[in-house]
Amino acid sequence: SQQGEEDPQALSIQEGENATMNCSYKTSINNLQWYRQNSGRGLVHLILIRSNEREKHSGRLRVTLDTSKKSSSLLITASRAADTASYFCATAAGTASKLTFGTGTRLQVTL
């Protein structure tokens, strides 16, 4: 079963706008990670936030984590056409740091 669900399923914005994606999960976690997947390619790691952290930044990315609500959000600021991709959250727990993925958000950034 999927650990989490992402909202929205699809998002279409214009270049320069901000994009916000949300992720909810069900069980306790060690950390939560966000990955990007371009069409026809594998997943690429974007950012990781540990369970004892509330907010993290990396370039144009900002991630928040609320463990009391079991939710996370990914904000991409000043989006570019190259940001067009699917974005997945993944929670890590237990041995071997196995990841459980959400269902993904498809982001379309138009010129």
Add this chain to the structure above:
Amino acid sequence: NAGVTQTPKFRVLKTGQSMTLLCAQDMNHEYMYWYRQDPGMGLRLIHYSVGEGTTAKGEVPDGYNVSRLKKQNFLLGLESAAPSQTSVYFCASRERTGDGQPQHFGDGTRLSIL
């Protein structure tokens, strides 16, 4: 530095045929994983390995077998392919140390079972 390489990239099988998907990584990673990705769903873990000679079941292991005879290779086998196994298969690897290590993914194998 190739990272994670999956072969083949595409394959069409008939029901009942068998095949092996190969994953190779050149990063000396201890942990390796096999996932499947179906439309509208995220990745689901099939099997994983925490080191050479070890394997373990993930969320959806039925119908698949794996082997990790060499540290750099992780093989996924379908003994008798079924249409329900039509999917895109991804391999990933990561370092063992620390819980903050990301997984590195290959570009996938697109498998169709007729």
